[in-house]
Amino acid sequence: MKFMFDTANIEDIKEYKDIFPITGITNNPSIIKKEGKIDFFNHFKEIRKILGFEKSIHIQVVAENCEGIIKDAETILENIDNKIYIKIPVTEEGLKAMRLLKSKGVNITATAVYTKIQSLLALETGADFIAPYFNRMENIGINPREVIETTANMINKYNYSTEILTASFRNIGQVVDAFSSGSQAVTVPPQILHDSLMMPSIQKAIGDFTLDWENIFGKEKSIY
Numbered sequence: 283m284k285f286m287f288d289t290a291n292i293e294d295i296k297e298y299k300d301i302f303p304i305t306g307i308t309n310n311p312s313i314i315k316k317e318g319k320i321d322f323f324n325h326f327k328e329i330r331k332i333l334g335f336e337k338s339i340h341i342q343v344v345a346e347n348c349e350g351i352i353k354d355a356e357t358i359l360e361n362i363d364n365k366i367y368i369k370i371p372v373t374e375e376g377l378k379a380m381r382l383l384k385s386k387g388v389n390i391t392a393t394a395v396y397t398k399i400q401s402l403l404a405l406e407t408g409a410d411f412i413a414p415y416f417n418r419m420e421n422i423g424i425n426p427r428e429v430i431e432t433t434a435n436m437i438n439k440y441n442y443s444t445e446i447l448t449a450s451f452r453n454i455g456q457v458v459d460a461f462s463s464g465s466q467a468v469t470v471p472p473q474i475l476h477d478s479l480m481m482p483s484i485q486k487a488i489g490d491f492t493l494d495w496e497n498i499f500g501k502e503k504s505i506y
């Protein structure tokens with residue numbers, strides 16, 4: 283299993299990277315918009331410094347045609363570093379660009395996946411990761427579990443090295459469902475992971491244990 287953070291927020295990355303077992307971070311233009319008009323390349327160079335090269339950074343292209351996508355990819359790789367995973371939406375132009383970039387050894391994350399056929403085409407095009415949009419699918423009545431399961435079955439059946447990196451989550455139940463359906467990885471806003479451990483029953487259980495301990499041994503919490 284792999285967990286990634288779906289954020290470009292440097293403070294969140296710094297705060298949560300030592301808490302949660304993350305293997306990378308992902309972005310799209312809407313996530314970057316939340317950070318304001320950042321100095322784009324320096325911002326991601328700083329994130330790379332914080333995360334190191336053993337973690338993956340996934341940055342999305344903005345252009346919609348093949349030529350523009352290739353140009354965006356080259357600009358990202360030149361100005362940040364050549365280990366970046368280039369996120370490309372699965373459209374006809376996107377698939378064409380993925381094939382060309384893959385032939386040059388570029389790391390690819392196929393994104394904006396809502397359907398099984400998008401997923402299967404990205405798989406056969408050689409994407410390193412495929413990102414199905416869990417919550418967005420649910421919003422329009424598509425069952426994301428079926429899309430993930432079908433993709434996972436094909437990966438297993440034909441031994442693809444591609445991993446399913448499910449994205450677009452609103453709650454932790456969706457995250458668990460993504461893994462149960464066959465996702466190898468998920469990308470989650472750190473706040474969702476934080477909230478999942480702050481639930482009142484967990485806090486109450488810990489408070490009750492502390493009270494019981496203090497009732498017998500007093501306020502000194504240390505066992506030793």
Ligand code: E4P
Pocket residue numbers: 288308309310312393413415417418449450451469
């Ligand atoms: C991954 O980075 C996706 O683009 C992202 O998870 C989409 O999430 P959203 O549906 O919350 O916009």
